[in-house]
Amino acid sequence: MRRDRQPRRLHLVLDLAGQELVLEVQTTVLHSGFALPSLKSLANDPYFAQNPGVKTMFDAATYGYADNYGPHDGVIHTDLTQAVEKVLLGKADAQTALQDAASKINTELQS
Numbered sequence: 803m804r805r806d807r808q809p810r811r812l813h814l815v816l817d818l819a820g821q822e823l824v825l826e827v828q829t830t831v832l833h834s835g836f837a838l839p840s841l842k843s844l845a846n847d848p849y850f851a852q853n854p855g856v857k858t859m860f861d862a863a864t865y866g867y868a869d870n871y872g873p874h875d876g877v878i879h880t881d882l883t884q885a886v887e888k889v890l891l892g893k894a895d896a897q898t899a900l901q902d903a904a905s906k907i908n909t910e911l912q913s
Contacts, residue, residue: 838863874910881906 828839833849838860850857871878885903888894894902 874907877910878907881910 825841825843828841828844829847831837832839832844832847835853835856838856839847845860850860881903885894885899888899889896
């Protein structure tokens with residue numbers, strides 16, 4: 803074997819070993835229920851058949867985005883959740899509930 807090919811082959815072997823290790827670690831983490839994998843190759847893992855809700859979250863990664871409003875995140879989510887509750891409990895119509903939430907949120911953002 804030519805000397806100039808040795809580093810390339812070693813690099814390929816290390817790459818494959820690294821990929822196998824990543825797959826093994828992500829599979830273990832998935833099966834523990836700790837976190838969702840980032841590898842698409844785990845999309846058909848048997849764990850998802852036993853945990854369809856987790857499969858839904860995994861699939862959502864292809865079209866979803868992080869829901870975070872920065873330093874006011876907790877207040878904003880609380881106000882929006884309370885608005886939805888009011889509507890679902892029949893205590894307010896959707897427009898009024900959302901206007902109230904928007905008013906509270908705007909006040910929070912200005913403080």
